[in-house]
Amino acid sequence: MSSPPLGAPKGVSSRHGEILSVAADLFWAQGYDATSMSDLAAALGLSKASLYHHIETKESLLFDMSVVVLRRITAAVEAAADSSPEPLERLRAMVREHVVTALDHQTMNATSLTELRALSDEHRVAVTRMRDSYDRMIDEVIAEAQHAGAIRADISSKLLRLALLNLLNWTIFWFRADGDVSPADLADLLTSIFLQGALVASG
Amino acid sequence: MSSPPLGAPKGVSSRHGEILSVAADLFWAQGYDATSMSDLAAALGLSKASLYHHIETKESLLFDMSVVVLRRITAAVEAAADSSPEPLERLRAMVREHVVTALDHQTMNATSLTELRALSDEHRVAVTRMRDSYDRMIDEVIAEAQHAGAIRADISSKLLRLALLNLLNWTIFWFRADGDVSPADLADLLTSIFLQGALVASG
DNA sequence: GTCTATAAAGAGATAGAC
DNA sequence: GTCTATCTCTTTATAGAC
Numbered sequence: 001m002s003s004p005p006l007g008a009p010k011g012v013s014s015r016h017g018e019i020l021s022v023a024a025d026l027f028w029a030q031g032y033d034a035t036s037m038s039d040l041a042a043a044l045g046l047s048k049a050s051l052y053h054h055i056e057t058k059e060s061l062l063f064d065m066s067v068v069v070l071r072r073i074t075a076a077v078e079a080a081a082d083s084s085p086e087p088l089e090r091l092r093a094m095v096r097e098h099v100v101t102a103l104d105h106q107t108m109n110a111t112s113l114t115e116l117r118a119l120s121d122e123h124r125v126a127v128t129r130m131r132d133s134y135d136r137m138i139d140e141v142i143a144e145a146q147h148a149g150a151i152r153a154d155i156s157s158k159l160l161r162l163a164l165l166n167l168l169n170w171t172i173f174w175f176r177a178d179g180d181v182s183p184a185d186l187a188d189l190l191t192s193i194f195l196q197g198a199l200v201a202s203g
Numbered sequence: 204m205s206s207p208p209l210g211a212p213k214g215v216s217s218r219h220g221e222i223l224s225v226a227a228d229l230f231w232a233q234g235y236d237a238t239s240m241s242d243l244a245a246a247l248g249l250s251k252a253s254l255y256h257h258i259e260t261k262e263s264l265l266f267d268m269s270v271v272v273l274r275r276i277t278a279a280v281e282a283a284a285d286s287s288p289e290p291l292e293r294l295r296a297m298v299r300e301h302v303v304t305a306l307d308h309q310t311m312n313a314t315s316l317t318e319l320r321a322l323s324d325e326h327r328v329a330v331t332r333m334r335d336s337y338d339r340m341i342d343e344v345i346a347e348a349q350h351a352g353a354i355r356a357d358i359s360s361k362l363l364r365l366a367l368l369n370l371l372n373w374t375i376f377w378f379r380a381d382g383d384v385s386p387a388d389l390a391d392l393l394t395s396i397f398l399q400g401a402l403v404a405s406g
Numbered sequence: 407g408t409c410t411a412t413a414a415a416g417a418g419a420t421a422g423a424c
Numbered sequence: 425g426t427c428t429a430t431c432t433c434t435t436t437a438t439a440g441a442c
Contacts, residue, residue: 031236049427050426052419114317115234117233117234155392155396166369167366168369195402198355199355200352250410253409257407260437
């Protein structure tokens, strides 16, 4: 199967992490299928055969990076969920962590989100399960805020979650780290739109 | 270059339109690079050589479908923009047309949005120009609503447009025509979130 | 307009030497 | 751990008959 990207003894696979990072950049820039193992080997300064000494298959790279980013964003947002007892404050903290963490590993997240169909059946199921679990966590916090009377209840928590993730996730397509808006500022802006809306009357 | 998908005499290239439609479904399901011309030919009930009698290159299919959907959504949203003199009503009508038109040709739109990097340099520039022009149209309507005092002015029209398109565009990743929400209902819901927000206090 | 056959290039992955 | 060389398969695209 695939080697453990996290949880392995320190240093044992720092090389693996570097390979995942470079692969993510290439996969995002050119597409997973359009990136050859020769491209990746060249970007790493290795021959193709040497590259295969460190990894199993091309597909395992895609799977491993999906697991890495999903574990990371789940851990970060779960921690944020524990930051306050107040539902609305929890939601704000989670949105901020989601945006900042997603943009901090932008190419891995973007690749994982858009290249899911390139995974093998088993790997795709595993990644989908992790995503579903993440979605449920968001659903629960939204539902909690609805029960507390803070968030409107005329829309189901599932649809509110879909709208919220719409608002957050498309950002990976256009965000540039060298632009004039920081991830934290962007998170605040998107939170404000989601909660207050764009109307003057409601600001 | 590429044959004219719109504007040609009726019937002359109805075959071309069918090919684009089938290609969009395959490109979206499997990815542009992962879909072979053999796959496409088989889906059309043709041999590969016969398929090449009707088209130029694989890449031209991707370009042509991008032009088709961009022309279509631009025309639909422009018409909606002319539907009312009131800025907020115009915005509502435009959002509805954007969502309904995008979902009406979901696989073409989704493919065009996510496979831009697979286009040749010249084709990519051409598509990007069309998209930029579309974005400017949205910017203008938002700026107009800001000047009319209907939309908050503490966020630039450009950032508001990015947030709005975030909210609308990610929908193509999860929307299912056989689900329990129609495109029109979804458009209303997303418009409501964008304008009023999710807070109870502002509803 | 459709076909069979094929050209020419590149893909993922491996063998085996060092 | 790294390399050169290679295997095998598939790719886009075309030639040329019907």
